[in-house]
Amino acid sequence: MHKKIYEIPEDWADHALVSAERYQRLYDFSFRDPEGFWSEQGRRISWIAPYTIVKDTRFDPHKVSIKWFEDGTTNAAMNCIDRHLLTRGDQVAIIWEGDDPSQSRRITYRELYEEVSRFANVLKKHGVRRGDRVTIYLPMIPEAAFAMLACARIGAIHSVVFGGFSPEALAGRIEDARSEVVITADEGVRGGKRIPLKENVDKALTRVSAKTVFVVTRTGGEIGMEKGRDFRYEEERESVSAHCPYAEMGAEDPLFILYTSGSTGKPKGVLHTTGGYLVQASITHELVFDYRDGDVYWCTADVGWVTGHSYIVYGPLSNGATTLMFEGVPNYPTVSRFWEVVDKHAVNTLYTAPTAIRALMAAGEEPVKRTSRKTLRLLGSVGEPINPEAWEWYHRVVGEGRLPIVDTWWQTETGGVLISPLPGAIALKPGSATKPFFGVVPEIVGPTGEVLHGACEGNLVIADSWPGQARTLWGDHERFAQTYFHAYPGKYFTGDGARRDEDGYYWITGRVDDVINVSGHRLGTAEIESALVAHELVSEAAVVGYPHDLKGQGIYAYVTLMQGVEPHDALRKELVSWVRREIGPIASPDAVQFAPGLPKTRSGKIMRRILRKIAEGEFGTLGDTSTLADPAVVGDLIKHRAEV
Numbered sequence: 001m002h003k004k005i006y007e008i009p010e011d012w013a014d015h016a017l018v019s020a021e022r023y024q025r026l027y028d029f030s031f032r033d034p035e036g037f038w039s040e041q042g043r044r045i046s047w048i049a050p051y052t053i054v055k056d057t058r059f060d061p062h063k064v065s066i067k068w069f070e071d072g073t074t075n076a077a078m079n080c081i082d083r084h085l086l087t088r089g090d091q092v093a094i095i096w097e098g099d100d101p102s103q104s105r106r107i108t109y110r111e112l113y114e115e116v117s118r119f120a121n122v123l124k125k126h127g128v129r130r131g132d133r134v135t136i137y138l139p140m141i142p143e144a145a146f147a148m149l150a151c152a153r154i155g156a157i158h159s160v161v162f163g164g165f166s167p168e169a170l171a172g173r174i175e176d177a178r179s180e181v182v183i184t185a186d187e188g189v190r191g192g193k194r195i196p197l198k199e200n201v202d203k204a205l206t207r208v209s210a211k212t213v214f215v216v217t218r219t220g221g222e223i224g225m226e227k228g229r230d231f232r233y234e235e236e237r238e239s240v241s242a243h244c245p246y247a248e249m250g251a252e253d254p255l256f257i258l259y260t261s262g263s264t265g266k267p268k269g270v271l272h273t274t275g276g277y278l279v280q281a282s283i284t285h286e287l288v289f290d291y292r293d294g295d296v297y298w299c300t301a302d303v304g305w306v307t308g309h310s311y312i313v314y315g316p317l318s319n320g321a322t323t324l325m326f327e328g329v330p331n332y333p334t335v336s337r338f339w340e341v342v343d344k345h346a347v348n349t350l351y352t353a354p355t356a357i358r359a360l361m362a363a364g365e366e367p368v369k370r371t372s373r374k375t376l377r378l379l380g381s382v383g384e385p386i387n388p389e390a391w392e393w394y395h396r397v398v399g400e401g402r403l404p405i406v407d408t409w410w411q412t413e414t415g416g417v418l419i420s421p422l423p424g425a426i427a428l429k430p431g432s433a434t435k436p437f438f439g440v441v442p443e444i445v446g447p448t449g450e451v452l453h454g455a456c457e458g459n460l461v462i463a464d465s466w467p468g469q470a471r472t473l474w475g476d477h478e479r480f481a482q483t484y485f486h487a488y489p490g491k492y493f494t495g496d497g498a499r500r501d502e503d504g505y506y507w508i509t510g511r512v513d514d515v516i517n518v519s520g521h522r523l524g525t526a527e528i529e530s531a532l533v534a535h536e537l538v539s540e541a542a543v544v545g546y547p548h549d550l551k552g553q554g555i556y557a558y559v560t561l562m563q564g565v566e567p568h569d570a571l572r573k574e575l576v577s578w579v580r581r582e583i584g585p586i587a588s589p590d591a592v593q594f595a596p597g598l599p600k601t602r603s604g605k606i607m608r609r610i611l612r613k614i615a616e617g618e619f620g621t622l623g624d625t626s627t628l629a630d631p632a633v634v635g636d637l638i639k640h641r642a643e644v
């Protein structure tokens, strides 16, 4: 464990929104009286009918039920747009920076109002109603935010699918959400390359059906249009009014579904509702990033992930911020791109992922140093544990030793940040997400579920609800209860391991379930395995993660072929591209090892612990292999370990 401490810089200690003293006072209040604390904080957003009930939550595994502000009514789009119009109609809401550095756009709150209203009217015109699901499969263009807010405006539930997912993965998500409308673009552009989004939608819709597809023009590339089903968004947009009233939504009405990977089965449709989610996104965006009026705030995530939902769209816009949306990648056209964007748009806060930091670190200091970055005030990290070397580089080279780094731990299911430094309140330790946010009660539990005290290590649970918590999994409340509330009854199980040190700081050690984190993207090993066994030559597959210098974790697949099929290099390559096609490029295995047999217990369970150790090259610590049905397979696996 890294021992270094970076004390709170003096100007931060004196001027931040939350000082050390205020953090302690408010945290204690939120812990002693969660209802009192959230009753006050809930008022930070605008309500149509105010709530009188604050919290009604139950973590009992047989009766999980989570409600916040349940008798209040509001609208998320109204909070992100309308309530700012009087005071900041001409302020820029979204700065869009294209993949090509010569392209950018600035959209004011008034323009945002008109664009979102038009989009909402187009949806309405085509019959989209309150509670309907709308799948959004768009690149990082402003229309992605317009479409999300348009759904929120009329009470439809959006399900954003990351543009890097395959037609197969998209089809699964359209089907699970029973979504009849898909919003896409002709093509996406990233790092100078085009991504055939509409073509992917067409392929997905050969497997599942949708009534209507809206196509936003991004490149003007050639695409097929199916008459009666496909509509050009620009044409539709012209036919509707630029004003659309917002719907009055209950606090507990669904706002969005977002699919994420779990340790078993197909991806889970995490469901977030309106009031509590927005309160959480808003308060964390303001206090974790010490957001000030006039700041230019840049979160580099894609809107296809929860980070993009909470910290590109809902958090910043509900706070009336200027949020930057970047279409491109960190190394295009040059490895200075991030820093050039910072200088071009006078960015004050940069929130990015360890994998990007490590990639840029590998390119050396010069590409950073040739830029100014003088407008930056604060740096953030999210998505996976940040290794102390990357943290130190981010701090010393990017931040020139003067900028605090907020290492924010949270999940799709938590809606907003739960563990993170507040920059004016908490001294930093590289690699630690430090302390809980207000109202968050983390605990560490031991092997038998006992709560551990003091400095300790174990599994991370949260003992009580917070407003931004997911309410259920779309269409499967039983799986929701099973996944998060059965392991430690009465507590929410995060799926992460953590250590708490003697100062009460939390250090997230990574997933303890069969989920791997590749470049900050969450993938279920079971999903990759089922993609592999769908190949006609594969009889069995087991996938594990292993440490990877750039990606955090790499994907290592053990594959058993059908009887009589000879392993060869071309087949290895074919399997890698097969997984790419089935799930998407983010799921491509980094290593494929052909294994005549997998280590199984006598009852047939694959011993992943052993597979993980072999992938890591840790042959000395395999542990007891005598309980295996066939201990001899281990020697063979070690002998033929793939190069990683």
Ligand code: PRX
Binding pocket: 260, 306, 307, 381, 382, 383, 384, 385, 386, 407, 408, 409, 410, 411, 412, 413, 433, 494, 495, 496, 508, 510, 511, 517, 520, 521, 522
């Ligand atoms: O393992 C943790 C890791 O990412 C998981 C959540 O992934 P996802 O739902 O895709 O959301 C990512 C963005 C919030 C967690 O269970 N994780 C996320 N942030 C951190 C982290 N691990 C360590 N430190 C973090 N700051």
